[in-house]
Amino acid sequence: MIGRNEPCWCGSGKKWKKCHYPDSGAPQIQVTPQLAQEYLRKYQIIIKTPEQIDGIRTSGKLAAQILTETCQKAQAGVTTQELNDFAHKLHEEAGAIPACLHYGTPPFPKSICTSLNDVICHGIPNDIPLKEGDILNIDVTCILNGYYGDCSMMVTIGEISPEKQLVVDVAYECLMRSVAILKPGVLISEIGKTIQSYASSHKCGTVDQFVGHGVGLDFHEGPQIPHCYNSIDIPIVPGMTFTIEPMINAGVKQAYVDADDEWTAYTKDGKPSAQWEHTLVITNDGHEILTPWERQK
Ligand code: MF3
Numbered sequence: 001m002i003g004r005n006e007p008c009w010c011g012s013g014k015k016w017k018k019c020h021y022p023d024s025g026a027p028q029i030q031v032t033p034q035l036a037q038e039y040l041r042k043y044q045i046i047i048k049t050p051e052q053i054d055g056i057r058t059s060g061k062l063a064a065q066i067l068t069e070t071c072q073k074a075q076a077g078v079t080t081q082e083l084n085d086f087a088h089k090l091h092e093e094a095g096a097i098p099a100c101l102h103y104g105t106p107p108f109p110k111s112i113c114t115s116l117n118d119v120i121c122h123g124i125p126n127d128i129p130l131k132e133g134d135i136l137n138i139d140v141t142c143i144l145n146g147y148y149g150d151c152s153m154m155v156t157i158g159e160i161s162p163e164k165q166l167v168v169d170v171a172y173e174c175l176m177r178s179v180a181i182l183k184p185g186v187l188i189s190e191i192g193k194t195i196q197s198y199a200s201s202h203k204c205g206t207v208d209q210f211v212g213h214g215v216g217l218d219f220h221e222g223p224q225i226p227h228c229y230n231s232i233d234i235p236i237v238p239g240m241t242f243t244i245e246p247m248i249n250a251g252v253k254q255a256y257v258d259a260d261d262e263w264t265a266y267t268k269d270g271k272p273s274a275q276w277e278h279t280l281v282i283t284n285d286g287h288e289i290l291t292p293w294e295r296q297k
């Protein structure tokens, strides 16, 4: 954490409080080639050009569209494998590649993630039909013309328990409240503070074993975006593109990963978990959501 009276991180030589200190009426942050180089070297953050942002916007829009249509298919009796096949076909029709397919080690076996009830994230589509009372996260990442857009939403199947409704609603609020604070000069650590303070005020656990991430030219770029309290005091600047994707648990925050498939992450106490995700870009005066989905009902 730098002090208010220390030199500003932008290299102006002025005190931080007189320069880019949040809400100081500071001059707009100019992303010079020097600043971009500094961010790459110090933090592995790729600040995007306007052309790259256009590409990520187009990919993000497609990801949000595929996500929306796939969520509309989710109902009792439908399997997550069927949702996977439907989403895969939409990628193909749009000339896009599903980024999840064969990603990582061991290679992720499907085209989307489907995380059901006590699955926190990275659930693998299978042949079990959805049933009344289920909550499901669907996570779509597409690659279009080489650019990545990453987003997810929750769907609820019929009547769900009050505990599940709470965690779905709290996770949604955590995402939207943390998106709302984004503008140049805000510290990455303020995102997690916004999320965890809201989640804990509703007695929900905030998962800290998985994080949001830079995205756009690659699936997972720097920086990491923790959703819990942290001390990553890097000011966000225009041209940064990253996800926020809080995973909120009705019970304890701890996750464990399935030893057989090495992907599926479950809550330790078996209680439900919920997650929503957007890809964002920081603009001169705030932010833009690059994955414009709308919450259903
Ligand atoms: N889409 C997920 C994210 O938000 C990552 C899924 S990786 C996969 O970062 F391999 F499981 F698909």
Ligand code: CO
Pocket: 150, 212, 213, 243, 245, 277
């Ligand atoms: Co993501």
Ligand code: CO
Pocket: 139, 140, 141, 150, 151, 152, 245, 277
């Ligand atoms: Co995702």
